Amino acid sequence: MSFTGFKQADFDIFRIEGLEPRMEAIRGSIQPKFKEIGEALVEEVALLTGTEMFVHIAQHLRRTTNPPKDTWLALAPTKRGYKMSPHFQIGLFDDHVFLWFALIYELPHKQRIAEAYLKHVRKTKKTIPGDYVISFDHTRKNSVAAGSLNEKQWKEALERFRDVKSTELLVGRHILPGDPLLQDGQALLAFAKETFGTLMPLYLTACKAGS
Numbered sequence: 464m465s466f467t468g469f470k471q472a473d474f475d476i477f478r479i480e481g482l483e484p485r486m487e488a489i490r491g492s493i494q495p496k497f498k499e500i501g502e503a504l505v506e507e508v509a510l511l512t513g514t515e516m517f518v519h520i521a522q523h524l525r526r527t528t529n530p531p532k533d534t535w536l537a538l539a540p541t542k543r544g545y546k547m548s549p550h551f552q553i554g555l556f557d558d559h560v561f562l563w564f565a566l567i568y569e570l571p572h573k574q575r576i577a578e579a580y581l582k583h584v585r586k587t588k589k590t591i592p593g594d595y596v597i598s599f600d601h602t603r604k605n606s607v608a609a610g611s612l613n614e615k616q617w618k619e620a621l622e623r624f625r626d627v628k629s630t631e632l633l634v635g636r637h638i639l640p641g642d643p644l645l646q647d648g649q650a651l652l653a654f655a656k657e658t659f660g661t662l663m664p665l666y667l668t669a670c671k672a673g674s
Contacts (some may be wrong), residue, residue, distance in 0.1 A: 466499040466648035469560060474640050477532060485530035486523065493555065494520055497536040500553055500586035508538050508551060511656075511663050512670075519545045521554070532556060532602075537565070538659075540670070547571060549669040551659050552633075557602050560645060562655050563635040564662040567601050567629060572673040577625030579672035580665075581618065584650050588617045590664050591634055598633040599624070606637065634662055 473493055479485040498558060501518030509516040519537040530539025539545035546569040554561050580587045591597070593610025599620070612620065624632045636658050638644055644651055659666075 466503055466652060468648040468651055469496065469555065469634060469640075469645045471640055473555060477530075477555070479530070482526055482528060482530045486526075488544060489523075489531070489534050489624070492535055493629050497534075497553070499648075500652065500655075501536055501538070504655060505538060507656050508659055512540065512666065514540050516540055517542045517545075522543055533561075535561075538550060549576075549666050549673065551662075551666070552601075552635075553655055558604070558640065560638040561633075562638070562658045563598075563601075563633040563666055564659065565601065566624070566632045568631050570673070573628075574625050576669045576672045577621050579668050580621050581625070584618050584621065585614060587621075587665065587668075588614055590641060592661065592664070594637060595658075595661075596637055599630050601631055601633055606633075609634070 471529050473496075476485060476488040476492060479488055497520045501520070505516050505518050517540070519539060521531075521537070522671050523531045523534070533554055533556045535552045536558075537550045537552050539547040539548045539550035541548050547568055548570070550565055552561065552563040552565050566573070570576070591609040593608070595609045596606040597609050597612070597620070598606040622633075624630050644654060
């Protein structure tokens with residue numbers, strides 16, 4: 464089966480009450496699509512990174528009461544997990560699809576990676592198109608438009624990422640439920656590959672700095 468995109472019903476899953484009913488819907492409707500996305504993109508992204516990549520689909524196993532507000536798949540260079548590596552994510556909240564290059568709080572060597580970006584702060588800022596978005600916490604919906612940050616604000620954001628353990632750095636794109644792109648699976652896969660390709664310099668710098 465080839466990936467056909469996301470429908471409003473996929474977003475509506477996050478309005479289902481209760482952990483088990485919501486997880487049942489995620490496992491039945493969203494995770495099979497994540498599997499298709501992962502199979503379609505993992506080799507493509509591996510060609511971009513120059514290393515083998517692995518697909519990780521969030522299972523939310525630590526949850527015992529509260530249902531997940533979002534869910535995702537990750538493409539990472541490690542087979543055992545993704546949280547401690549620079550990686551790429553595709554996922555959903557109830558009101559958007561997100562495509563991220565992600566550096567989250569479990570990542571070791573955050574300081575070294577931040578310093579590598581700060582060393583060429585203007586270059587790293589220019590890597591990110593103005594219509595992309597930036598988040599500092601993967602658990603929250605809110606983000607800022609990359610184009611709204613001047614060089615000083617970008618530098619301050621990187622310093623906060625370096626100095627505050629809980630601060631993360633996610634850069635990418637959001638797609639709203641009504642966007643026709645979501646109805647065309649092949650177009651969405653191409654859009655994701657384009658996004659990750661654009662952000663590849665940030666990924667490669669992070670991998671080099673963290674090695």
